[in-house]
Amino acid sequence: MSENGPAPLLTAKNLTVSFTTPRNEVVAAVRGIDLALGAGECLALVGESGSGKSATARAVLGLTGSRATVDAEELTFAGEQLLGLAERDWRRLRGARIGFVLQDALTSLDPLRRVGDEVAEPLVVHELGSRRDRDERVISLLQGVGIPDPRVRARQYPHELSGGLRQRALIASAIAASPSLVIADEPTTALDATVQRQVLDLLSDMRDAGTAILLISHDLSVVARLADRIAVMAAGLIVEQGTPDDILLRPAHPYTRELLAAVPTFGAPGRIFRAAADVDTSPRDSPTRLAAPSRADPSGPGRSHPIGRTILELDAVSKRFRSPDGTWRQAVDGVTFGLHAGEALGIVGESGSGKSTTAQIAMAMLAPDHGEVRLDGAAWSGLRERERQSERHRIQLISQDPLSAFDPRFTVERIIAEALGRPGRRGAIKARAEVTALLRRVGLDDDVLHRRGRELSGGQRQRVAIARAIAPRPEVLVCDEPVSALDVSVQARILALLAQLRHELGVALLLISHDLGVIHEVCDRVLVMKDGTIVEHGTVTEVLTAPRHPYTHSLLDSIASDRSPSPASANTDQHDPALTYPGGNQR
């Protein structure tokens, strides 16, 4: 690209990073890439997990670990050679001149230390300022990243802060010693759309103030807001590099197109659903009432007509929890809705809106304080667990993090065989044929049969979780943030799978997500939740095109601005065809 200014801050030429596995195999994570980043510039590295982007970031910090070998023709930061730097000299750079922001600040901040101490650590380590200066600096840093009540927050622990505040605190810590380069590795992946936007704005302000930013993400829509240049990485190589306009509107490489195609959007109604099954457009257009007349139509049980009787019904359900300070917090407040057999209903809201509690109550994992849940017209929340046991198979859960929902010692075969009612190793062998059939159904081969949860990729894990959930032939699948931990391209495939299963099995989906784009891919109707209540409901099209509640507006706004390229470039009259209708079919 055009580097006509002063010498770049960070230069890498033919950078390679390879790891030696415990079995002495050498795996190349980065296979010869060139990077140049100037002061006040933002370069984004985009790619899926395993593409080598995080290894690149760690190579610049000398934090690749003892099993890694880093090599390059040139790797310099502010004129200083980084290759073969002694640990002492690395420490001089880290924190002071290069700041590092990891994703998921809950685990990236020391959970046992106060936020203020964490933010101050670079100052302590590099002996900047006196103790009192540092305290003042921490407060102003927290203020600078937009944390309200910085004095209170500095004395709190990371778990007492929301995800957005935590991420900001982590950024405050990375910039505490005013580094000239900040590396941000998936800084917004775990955040809600509105919070994501605020964090990106913060990074954008930093860049405008002259800090160079190396932004790493799997999500092109995140990067588009911030980056001056985007480098797309795949399998350890940079396959394409250019301005956001080049990459987003004129992607040259097929992999870039695939990445773009995978971004969930709401410009193309029912894209995936149609791709999976060319049926059922009527319910999408006919406004469905919130609680439909129950069991009015017994002739259509699921399979023949996708939408039928009300299978799951929540009636004025409320739930409150006690906070640490002894006060009560109303998590769910008078929520009423019905889910029809074979229907896909979305619940959208930010974290803390009560949507996950609603899911737990629907699953009868939590008892509501008030109100009732009915399954297929019969009592559900009111039953005793012993009575419920025999009915549990009818409603199954898919969670955000399937890894922690698997017994780590179980192989995939055992996990699924157990759900088929054949526990133990022997059961697994007897159920082999059924297990294989289920795996095929969710798009997995036999070679995963004997692997354990840890040995699977994120997408594979979620597929196994889905296979396990559909094993007992449920009528309802409750999916709580089923794709938010996944790369965008994998997200699209998992959502397509859910839509396809719904069509093939006639199973009703209750899909919970903070992402309207995700809901839109799969659902017919959507409920918008805020502070424990449903503030808006309607068909997905209605809610997206004509939102009534101001909260829905703000949700839509935050997504809309994230999901479009920089305003200067947008051919506004065309409404970004490249974003919504990617060139050709993607799978």
Added chain:
Amino acid sequence: MNERTLSPQARWWIRRGLLGIVVVWGAATVTFIGMQLLPGDKATLIAGGGSLGGATPEVLAAITREYGLDRPLIAQYGDFLARLIHGDLGTSYQRGAPVAELIWSQLGSTVVLALGAAVLGFVLAVVLATSTAARPRGRAVTSTVELVLLSTPSAWVGILALTVFSFELRIFPAIGNDGIASLVLPWVTLALPIAAALAQVMRDGLERALEQPFATTVLSRGATHGRLRWRHLARHSLIPVLTLSGWSLAELLGGVVIVETVFARAGIGQLLVTAVTSRDFPVVAGVVILSAVVFVVVNVIVDALYRVVDPRLRETTP
């Protein structure tokens, strides 16, 4: 009503206190039942034991009346509990002195021994774990040594220590209660198995914490590995140590008996051994109840410490 007016902390303390009382009561009851189940006539024991056999029926009758041994068991149990509540542990059969006084006179030296050993064991464990976690070579050596120590009876360790340092090298006195020098070998003997076990769980805790993303964050701030280990990870490794504290306490109490015997030190352990061999049940009962109280108190302290070490636990009131 209480649910609303009391803070969660207050409710937690009250619940723990009540639970502790139940545990001590249970220990007292089991001790009382044990005393009833033991063979032999108590009056004879009190009079000087069957071996002497000198007591006349009149003397025995007098003793029976004085100690209330002729009253129904339930009344004796009631008396026993009532006296316990007032801190009266009864009178020693053998020495005729109040049990509480006997225990009190021996408590000091045992507390010094046990506390010193606990501190030494903990410090040794911290040093071993922090310096060898995630360092393959050091880890291999120390964890082998730890396993050997864990599987060696402490009596044997004590005898070895005596042989080497007292009889051969003559650095420390072999027996007795005088001064620090006489405490060194007992301390070490008592501390080694505890240090070995704690070091193992601490190292595990450290290595688990080391794998978490925040360890990378700390290094990315320019911190040294030493700072990472001591300022961040060490605290994480305290959580499994607290979990093992109940075990450590049992190890200490059991160890005290052995070490005091091997090194011929006066203390609760010796008192207990003498009482058991001479069937001085009130003294045995007194020591058992004292141990129960110590267990309860230490466990409450440990539970409170969990919340100090890990702020995340302060949220969830058990």
